[in-house]
Amino acid sequence: MGKSLIPRAKYLMGAFFLYNSITDFDIDSVKNTFSSKGFSEPSIFRLGKLTLWLYKKQLINYDNFVLSNDDYSLFATGTVIYKNNTYQDSLLLLLKDFQTDCLEINKLKGAFCLFFFRQDHLYMLSDRTNIYHIFTNTKNTIFSSSFLAILNAQKTKAELNIDACLEQLLTGFVTPPDTIISGIEFYHNNCIKNFTNPNLTFLNQGQNDQINETFDFHNFDTAVEKQILNLKTYYSSISNFAIENKLDIGLSGGFDSRLNFLLSKYSLADTQTHTYISQDHITEAMIAEKLAAKFNVPLKKIKLNKAISKCEEELIYNFEDALFFYDGRTNFSMGTYNDVHTRKLRVSVLGSYKLGLNGLGGEIFRNREHLPSKINFLDWIRYVLMKPSTVYALKDKKQFEYMLYYILSKYKKLVNLDSTEFSNFSLYYARKLFNYIWIPYAAGIKNSAENQLSFFLMPFTDYMIGLNALKATPFIGIDGKFEAAMITELNEEVASITSSYGYRFNKIPFVSKIDSFIKCIIPIRIKYLRHIYHLQKLDRNIGASIFLPLLDKYHIINKIFKVLNATQIPINWNRIMLDKPNMERTLYLGYFLLRFNKKIDIGN
Structure with a gap:
């Protein structure tokens, strides 16, 4: 290169x-x-x-x-x-x-x-x-x-x-001390x-100090009020910094951006918002317009072009931009060659607003995967942590057991978990791993990229915010009702704007509650097997044809595949490309290996 x-x-x-x-x-x-x-x-x-x-x-x-x-x-x-x-x-x-x-x-x-x-x-x-x-x-x-x-x-x-390459492909990120x-x-x-x-x-900040993890809220309403109070305190505590630098906030149709947007008012800072415009963002853009209009704040509409619609030179430019902006690292849904993950786009968004406030980590206030209170740990690993589409792509199924041991040995050290917590796995421990593993080592990739350009904060990832959110676990429920209640408590008018889920946060319809209940009671193992069945069917009926057009259109994709096939990574590259996030992450990894081939011995 x-x-x-x-x-x-x-x-x-x-x-x-x-x-x-x-x-x-x-x-x-x-x-x-x-x-x-x-x-x-x-x-x-x-x-x-x-x-x-x-x-x-x-x-x-x-x-x-x-x-x-x-x-x-x-x-x-x-x-x-x-x-x-x-x-x-x-x-x-x-x-x-x-x-x-x-x-x-x-x-x-x-x-x-x-x-x-x-x-x-x-x-x-x-x-x-x-x-x-x-x-x-x-x-x-x-x-x-x-x-x-x-x-x-x-x-x-x-x-x-x-091993670390497999961890990145299986979970979407790599945990310390490995790269x-x-x-x-x-x-x-x-x-x-x-x-x-x-x-x-x-210098140590006391991460491993004894922590009071008592569930000390008496009821749902008290738990909601306590989370809001903690968050208001946080946003107020950054007010002088925010006023000095002015806020930029992304708006979408989901929970977290709306919660972040409402709380940002406690910083008292001048604020602009932005949203993305494409065929995949029509509903979200409409919701963003309504949210921005509610508080009369400016909304930047940023047009996105699909990567596969670009010419060869444009695609390589995106690869190169994202590679250096995200520092050669990626997670499950960020740090790829799409426009939204390029430095060029982020600079155009910020303008004179120098403090980005992002809602990543807000998932800690809801049960996104509709998990039950008691969970089979291995099923959670296969379905939630590793994703069926990546497990399916392993060449040797014995590799799963090896990677399970490899990853968990690191998690135990990072979070101070013992074997009994894995054998008695529950919604609380799943949320604990999200807070102490996913937030720093997956979401942190975006934070590190953004901090190269300007100031950037993800308030929901704050250490004490996360710790107190874990204490609300008994009231989180099986869906998004807890976070919806937080949004409603902050501003019912804003909560009444229909979300991208098709309902208003101040009144979740009965049919949505039933849907969440059904998703919760279906055993994770059944969900996993059903997903594998669909992947097998897709593999038989479509297989490599899902990405063959990319090989025909782009010389750079061909070069990437040659590099990937030359490695000793035990992945069926045809299978991993059946899933779009996997495909994007895999191509990013391949471009990284291609770009730095003079510095890396790929083992061929």
């Missing part, structure tokens, strides 16, 4: 690259990585025996560091809010409190990585949720907010981590003891 097709940004974007000053690495390749992302030259700081390359955000020209006169300094990436201050005041107060040893961790909001420099030594503090992603090499001599930068720092070809490249580790502050560098101290 040639040089990046993405034009260089006018301003700098938010990122860092930190290394032991004596470390030997491919400097030119690292610089080219950040250049391809749109970065200009970084500010470079010599910090004891470490060197830090620090980049500002692309669309914001604030300094993201504070240098004091008494040998104390602070460097920041991501989005950090401290004690309801503006960005720069947050940094100043953070450094002051660090100097006086009175840093109040529970007053931090956002997704970030902070570096405090004191007396020739560096200290690193990342957000408690682990939603701002950080990577390192196995020797822990290099750390970066960019996975691609660590990959390109290596002077020899890196091996593909087959899809052997020799690159995914940093997480739950297990900081696994990371060692004598010149760098990792």
